Amino acid sequence: MVSAPLVEWLAREKDVSITVCSALKEEADGLARKYNGVDSIYLNVTEGSDHLQELCAKSDVVISLLPYSLHGMVAKYCVAEKTHMVTASYLSDEIKELHDEARRNGVTIMNEVGLDPGIDHLLALECIDEAKEKGGVIESFVSFCGGLPAPEHSGNALRYKFSWSPRGVLLNTLSAAKYLSKGQIVEILGGGDLMSNPRSLDFLPGFALEGFPNRDSTKYAELYGLGKDVHTLLRGTIRYKGFSQCVQPMQLLGLIDPEPHPMLHPSGPDVTWRQLVVNMLGMSDSSIFYENLKQKLVERIGDADGLESLGLLDDTPVVKLNTPLDTLSHYLAKRLEFESHERDLVILRHEVGIRWQDGRREERGINFVVYGQPGGHSAMAQTVGKPAAIAAKMILDGEIQERGVCLPFTPDIYRPMLQRLRAEGLTATETTRFVN
Numbered sequence: 129m130v131s132a133p134l135v136e137w138l139a140r141e142k143d144v145s146i147t148v149c150s151a152l153k154e155e156a157d158g159l160a161r162k163y164n165g166v167d168s169i170y171l172n173v174t175e176g177s178d179h180l181q182e183l184c185a186k187s188d189v190v191i192s193l194l195p196y197s198l199h200g201m202v203a204k205y206c207v208a209e210k211t212h213m214v215t216a217s218y219l220s221d222e223i224k225e226l227h228d229e230a231r232r233n234g235v236t237i238m239n240e241v242g243l244d245p246g247i248d249h250l251l252a253l254e255c256i257d258e259a260k261e262k263g264g265v266i267e268s269f270v271s272f273c274g275g276l277p278a279p280e281h282s283g284n285a286l287r288y289k290f291s292w293s294p295r296g297v298l299l300n301t302l303s304a305a306k307y308l309s310k311g312q313i314v315e316i317l318g319g320g321d322l323m324s325n326p327r328s329l330d331f332l333p334g335f336a337l338e339g340f341p342n343r344d345s346t347k348y349a350e351l352y353g354l355g356k357d358v359h360t361l362l363r364g365t366i367r368y369k370g371f372s373q374c375v376q377p378m379q380l381l382g383l384i385d386p387e388p389h390p391m392l393h394p395s396g397p398d399v400t401w402r403q404l405v406v407n408m409l410g411m412s413d414s415s416i417f418y419e420n421l422k423q424k425l426v427e428r429i430g431d432a433d434g435l436e437s438l439g440l441l442d443d444t445p446v447v448k449l450n451t452p453l454d455t456l457s458h459y460l461a462k463r464l465e466f467e468s469h470e471r472d473l474v475i476l477r478h479e480v481g482i483r484w485q486d487g488r489r490e491e492r493g494i495n496f497v498v499y500g501q502p503g504g505h506s507a508m509a510q511t512v513g514k515p516a517a518i519a520a521k522m523i524l525d526g527e528i529q530e531r532g533v534c535l536p537f538t539p540d541i542y543r544p545m546l547q548r549l550r551a552e553g554l555t556a557t558e559t560t561r562f563v564n
């Protein structure tokens with residue numbers, strides 16, 4: 129979903145040759161065909177793949193836009209074959225462990241160069257470092273980012289359409305989270321609590337937005353060099369109001385469960401969505417009257433309207449993919465797909481609280497808002513693909529010299545990256561307000 133602008137950006141460079149790889153050959157062919165001089169091949173990334181090893185060996189840099197669980201496998205081959213690697217994904221423990229070997233082999237494994245993570249870091253560090261250079265102290269950092277449909281295309285129960293991996297979007301709703309609020313650590317347990325208390329976001333008052341925390345924000349105190357003066361540190365995700373309220377009943381019913389479900393075995397008997405929902409309610413008779421089923425759902429999970437309007441109470445066949453999460457992701461990906469005339473929207477907002485040496489407190493707002501092109505690149509694809517492409521080219525050109533497992537957190541990396549993104553029209557605006 130996000131690779132086309134990356135290929136397009138790199139294909140403009142005369143001294144770069146590109147091979148697009150995918151386990152879906154027609155997908156790789158379709159992307160490569162759009163740009164001159166781009167090759168495509170079938171590659172199923174699996175443990176022990178000779179083909180993957182060969183490709184890593186003959187490339188100068190490998191960019192992994194695979195599902196994030198596969199990056200570690202690719203990284204191992206890259207390190208062994210002394211090939212650099214770039215991902216738009218969060219740095220995982222599996223990749224972190226490769227740091228020493230990567231350094232020894234003179235390899236750069238650059239992570240978190242997409243949008244969120246990615247451009248959010250670049251804009252945050254530019255602001256934080258500039259404030260620190262001028263004698264400011266960062267007291268708070270609150271950041272929210274969302275990939276959304278443009279508001280005119282948000283008319284569904286989730287108020288959402290998928291601009292990146294549907295599985296990732298749904299799985300994230302079950303995540304645990306941790307952040308710092310006015311000096312207190314706040315922890316949210318995994319398994320669904322995240323959807324219980326979305327906060328209303330009003331920094332763009334023309335939009336009806338809600339937000340919830342994203343993973344562990346506290347680790348960025350050290351990574352952003354914020355020191356001990358930061359009392360509030362939160363990174364969060366943006367959705368339109370109503371998203372959490374619609375997701376929560378799905379979670380409570382078990383529809384987002386990543387574990388296998390006996391009714392969803394691909395070679396088992398056919399099943400409809402209604403039968404699956406009835407089974408998840410612990411009932412056996414799927415001939416139950418529709419209104420009675422809805423009533424049971426309301427009693428058990430609080431709300432049946434979202435399920436109903438997304439077609440999940442219909443007698444339509446389920447494409448069974450073993451787990452409820454994979455099955456629902458596949459279904460919703462199709463149901464909530466962008467149509468060719470529709471566009472997405474990316475909203476990123478940082479609020480940085482700075483205390484200046486004269487005691488004044490500034491609230492700096494950074495807004496980064498990008499719309500997708502109907503029928504062209506989505507905003508998500510542009511804001512993920514372009515920074516990843518820029519980072520890859522910087523490695524190829526020797527502009528990034530750091531070796532080992534890296535993040536784009538130093539000025540020699542984030543400044544040129546931001547400059548090149550701005551040249552692509554990907555710009556942020558700033559607001560400032562003094563609070564005393």
Ligand SMILES: NC(=O)c1ccc[n+]([C@@H]2O[C@H](COP(=O)([O-])OP(=O)(O)OC[C@H]3O[C@@H](n4cnc5c(N)ncnc54)[C@H](O)[C@@H]3O)[C@@H](O)[C@H]2O)c1
Pocket residue numbers: 129130131149150151152155171172173174192193194195196198216217240241242243244245246291292293294296508512
């Ligand atoms: N940092 C960010 O802001 C950001 C935003 C969006 C996506 N991402 C990350 O970028 C990556 C790509 O995201 P996406 O939305 O394009 O996901 P996607 O699901 O659309 O794309 C994944 C691709 O990998 C291919 N694939 C899957 N398994 C494979 C295998 N075993 N071998 C070969 N190919 C395989 C699929 O065919 C598909 O082309 C993901 O890791 C995602 O988490 C990061």
Ligand SMILES: N[C@@H](CCCCN[C@@H](CCC(=O)O)C(=O)O)C(=O)O
Pocket residue numbers: 196216217218243244245273274275276292296300342364365366
């Ligand atoms: N938080 C925003 C933007 C998400 C962009 C995708 N980020 C992925 C990256 C996952 C990875 O590849 O490591 C995420 O899960 O946050 C939203 O949810 O709308």
